[in-house]
Amino acid sequence: MTPETTHLVIDALPAGYSSKPAGEPDRAAIVFTIDGAEVTAPEGLMLVDAAKYGGVEIPVFCYEPKLGAPVGACRMCLVEIEGIPKLQTACSTPVRDGMSVVTKSPRVIEAQNSVVEFILANHPLDCPVCDKGGECPLQDISYGWGRGKSRFTEPKRHFEKPVALSPSIAIDRERCILCYRCVRFSQEVSEDYQLVLLERGADAHVGTFDGTEYIAPFSGNIIELCPVGALTSRAYRFQARPWDIEQGGSVCAMCPGQCNVTYTVRDEKVMRVLQRDNHAVDDGWLCDRGRFAYQAWESEARITQPLVRQGDKLLPARWDYALDVAASALKKAGARSAALAGGGTTNEEGWLLRRLLIEGLGSRNIDSRRGGKLSADVARTLTEPDVTLSIPDVEWADAILVLATELVDEMPILDLRVRKAVNHRGAKLAVATARPSSLDSKAQITARFAPKAVDAFAQALLRSISGEDLGDLPTRAGADGEEIAAIAELLKGAERPAILWGEKVLYYAGGAAPAMTVANIVDKLGVKNTAGAGHLQIPVQANGRGLREIGFLPNLGPALTEEGDGKSSDEIAAALGDQINALILMGVDPMVDYPNGAEWDDALAKAGTVISFSTWLDGTAERHADVIFPLEVGPEKEGTLTHPDGRLQRLRQTVERAGEVNAGWWAIAQLAERVGLDLGVKVVHQITAQIADGVPIYAGITPEEIGGTGVRWQERAAAGNRPAPSRTTFDLPEPQAAAQPNGSLRLGTFRSLWGGGDVEHAATLAPLVSRTRVELSPADGERLGVNTGDEVTLNTESGEVTAIVALRDSIPTGSAFLLDSRDDGVRRAVAGSPALVEVVK
């Protein structure tokens, strides 16, 4: 990682560990001697880490505990251990009680000098033109443990200077010291199996086996892992030096993963995004979207000033004017107004918007979800701390079920945690999805069900767990009864089962049935009193959980109390132009984000005034918005978010807002003032204080308490303020049967990580945005006479769209999966959730 983390001094617990996950074993303390001092350290650590407890630093290159077992490739960490004649590698020798270690004897120093000299023998030493210069472990170690001069006069090895490993990463093979870190990341952590070490001896270098680009969801992590300047970010290339920059910690709000990040800032611009290791959230990794999408923030396409529609044109306007226009429309609409929030909307923005609507306009039509209302009991049951997991709990669970979610696209960072659980913590994994998942290869059991038949599948699983007869449920789900039984066995047999499920299913399966089924399953598993067992709901929106808990729902108030009876998002769509005359969209674009986007397109056309807080001029903003306020991007924001596991995290402003962008909360406060409501906020922390006052489960929370690593509300005393659900099991409606193909194919949709304005406008990510594609099984491909790369037309009952075929072995025959994007054709074709699709060549 960055030099700071390479040489970090470990505390007893990694950052963010407020309490140890239930499954993690305790470590006994042992005493050993290092350089003459007696040191107490936890058992089982490698010497390198144990030495830090005695304040002794042992230099390393290849050792990185996050990559799994040490490989001992670089020999930088040699130490002398009493009783062993040869020097040993401290990175791969576990500390033992009574061990006596010397790290500063002449023998060790000679060995360290020689290793540095050996590594530098083939190193170009182009520090002045090397992006790593100034934060380079090789520089630091050469200074600290090297001889200071070289005896090597022969020519060094030469490779072509930096070549593109991918659109985002450049590799300079001359600088590589063959530490294997990047290769191990690719092979053992992200398991994309693309990077290998090619050739042998002096010709050895890192690359992909067949020379193709290294495209993977987590590829950017190797830049930070590389201890030298061999792997560098092409977007950051030559942008700044470590002494030219400032680092600011915040949280990425692009997906529910909410990874902790560090923004590198120069001249009020974000130059790169680095990980900020928080064991309880991201384990020190980032996905490429979080790492590289920052480039979009500087793009010309970003909206940086208010726009007001005049006639059919959107014209730039002054804030005052835009606010006046919006406020007068809201005032006129009064109770006939509505607001939707989503994306990275902070708790603070949500809170003020909620107050504006309820107190200022007398309207209860607010929603941050789709697909109808959740009853208070369902919502509370799913939030009960006893049965909800933290992220470290997932790592230490002994059986994990991934249900109806593709983690790598919906909460990428959790994908890595599940892999870690399986690879290093011995968890058993079951994957139950309609579309083949990237986790399939790690799973003991994979079950497929028909697209949109998750409800029937979940109910079959519930029955199987209760030992009841499955009846015709497996057929209705288009699934295999034996697979369902095997998953049930796995979950029942586990001490700490964990169910990870995507909230998305609620939108496709209609109503809250799958959520109730999950609640029943958790209840049946009887894990209420088992710490570290339960479920984790993966929201669709980055701050879905926070918005729900502060009461941005039509029927529920703060902390999921019953309050009001407004219209849900779907009902708002239906009422637009008729009972609803003004609509505020906060960071959400129904045309693109909602499954029924095409219906929204039609509904919005009838709407009175649409006020949109947007970053990009597309979708709803472009077509229907009457007033557009520019939205802040990640590093411009200040506020709090709630992680899907209940951890409140803090966004901190690190750069000036671009152009005329103003804080979202400020704009809402201004609107409120104009409709005659004084919200009483001048700075953002006043809103946090109002939330701490108004949301019982967040009672008394302060930004200081949240701090840099966040705090789970379930672990605070105020968690006792939550209203208990009156029931925790639910009567389930009869599930819908999966459609019978009858010659056509069942249609499923999926979203890709590589989509949305942030990705499309980021120079090095844009090439990854896929054209509209449809995935078919090879058998269906043969039947239809199409092959990968062919263009086909898809006909659904709602419309038609052209797509490129991708044949995948793992796709079940009889199903087709269409990449859902903001493309108009796709949005039309999937409107109304059609069950079947006809593929025409």
Added chain:
Amino acid sequence: MSLPEANVYDPQADAFEVQRGPDVGGAASFYRAFGETLRGLKTTMGRLIEGPVTIQYPEEKTAVYPRFRGRHKLHKFEDSDLEKCVGCSLCAAACPADCIRVVATDNDPANPTSAGERYAAVYEINMARCIFCGYCEMACPFDAITLGHDYELSDYNRSDLIFTKEMLLAEPIERTPLRLEGE
């Protein structure tokens, strides 16, 4: 616990013999009273016949020593005409006055600006803040920046004192005479 031997301070160990001059009285006293005074007067009288030493600046200028540190210059390779500076910012890191700003960028391999992979797209020195310490010259791994002899840097406008890359690359007008060897 008693302190170890070596740590006990013994003032006697630091005592040394003071050298004193001859005793008061006699020839020595006389010399002291008049001899030294006359020696001083000799210098004064000497200056009286030397003529004026004031230099008529700016018509006339003091010559500077060869290692005098004045206005900076960025260098190019004489053969290839490529800039020596690769925009590594080491000078900026070394600068105690924090008056150098470097923004580097990629070299176009077909039409390179510098001899390295990168070059300085922006290179500015704020002469109003520079203390002419020469650290930038020492830090530069490519001898791309050196301090010249020109000390006439005043201007009417602060912002004109921010020297851009073009100004630093241009041959400075040598307005300052150099002292000859041994002068």
